[in-house]
Amino acid sequence: MTTTINLPPEIQEQRFVLSHVCWETYESLLADYFDTRTPRFTYSEGVLEVISPTAEHEKLKWPRP
DSSP states (O other): OOOOOOOOOOSEEEEEEEOOOOOHHHHHHHHTHHHHTTTTEEEEEEEEEEEEEEHHHHHHHSOOO
């Protein structure tokens, strides 16, 4: 038996995959978001993945003072 857990939207990460994206577009996105931690971009052979981690993920990643 399989159980599906549906998390509230504020806990789920957002992930988009786009095809046929040129390298110049990827470089432009990296330049536009240079000073931010999110979203994150991954590019391979014309496929661009855009990931926006959850706030909880980002909070756990950094050490507490």
